[in-house]
Amino acid sequence: MPEHGDPILLPPAELADATRRAEALIPTPYGTFRMLAYAGDAEDYTPHLALVHPDMDPSGEVIVRLHSECITGDLFGSKRCDCGEQLDRAMKVAAAGRGIVVYLRQEGRGIGIINKLKAYQLQDQGMDTIEANLHLGLEVDARHYGIAQGILQDLGIGKIQLLTNNPLKVDSFDDGPIEVVRRLPIIVDPGKENLQYLRTKALDMGHWLG
Numbered sequence: 621m622p623e624h625g626d627p628i629l630l631p632p633a634e635l636a637d638a639t640r641r642a643e644a645l646i647p648t649p650y651g652t653f654r655m656l657a658y659a660g661d662a663e664d665y666t667p668h669l670a671l672v673h674p675d676m677d678p679s680g681e682v683i684v685r686l687h688s689e690c691i692t693g694d695l696f697g698s699k700r701c702d703c704g705e706q707l708d709r710a711m712k713v714a715a716a717g718r719g720i721v722v723y724l725r726q727e728g729r730g731i732g733i734i735n736k737l738k739a740y741q742l743q744d745q746g747m748d749t750i751e752a753n754l755h756l757g758l759e760v761d762a763r764h765y766g767i768a769q770g771i772l773q774d775l776g777i778g779k780i781q782l783l784t785n786n787p788l789k790v791d792s793f794d795d796g797p798i799e800v801v802r803r804l805p806i807i808v809d810p811g812k813e814n815l816q817y818l819r820t821k822a823l824d825m826g827h828w829l830g
């Protein structure tokens with residue numbers, strides 16, 4: 621495994637996207653965090669965001685949540701998914717454990733909000749979350765996590781405890797500059813509106829949901 625401090629292994633385009641553009645202290649209900657915005661273009665209106673506990677120690681094993689954007693769940697509390705509750709849980713854990721929440725602008729597993737709404741309509745007609753994406757001619761999961769590694773490296777972090785139930789997020793760190801020393805589950809209680817979605821994630825997408 622590469623050592624912390626080794627040269628960055630990401631391709632140039634991904635590095636360019638991880639440029640730190642601005643930061644400020646943000647008081648939240650969970651406590652105060654430093655919010656840093658990362659983008660390739662300084663005028664980008666949807667930069668990736670890192671919410672960093674002010675006492676985060678980059679030399680330790682930093683608790684990290686990589687959270688993909690979900691406007692419906694994160695912002696409006698949609699019960700179709702587990703995203704909003706996971707973000708709430710992640711913020712609490714990051715506040716208590718001097719950790720980080722990286723908010724990646726990968727709405728709808730990377731297909732965007734317009735396509736996600738179309739996918740929801742197909743799911744209302746009986747398809748599951750995988751079939752709906754495929755029916756639209758899109759990838760089941762179009763996300764890449766190289767940008768997240770660039771952000772963590774920019775923050776001087778080499779070892780993390782990763783809050784996720786998603787094996788692909790853990791695997792994305794293989795052969796990269798950041799070591800995942802532990803995976804921390806982030807399971808929320810299912811409700812009647814998201815039960816089928818969570819079942820598909822567990823059975824067909826391999827998520828560790830118990």
Ligand SMILES: Nc1nc2c(ncn2[C@@H]2O[C@H](COP(=O)(O)OP(=O)(O)OP(=O)(O)O)[C@@H](O)[C@H]2O)c(=O)[nH]1
Nearest residue numbers: 686687688689690701726727728729749784785786
């Ligand atoms: N295309 C599509 N995207 C969805 C659907 N439901 C939720 N999403 C998106 O799925 C993503 C979930 O992101 P995360 O919670 O970070 O990741 P995860 O893959 O569930 O893995 P965890 O780390 O275990 O939470 C977000 O981008 C949501 O917008 C759906 O039915 N269709």
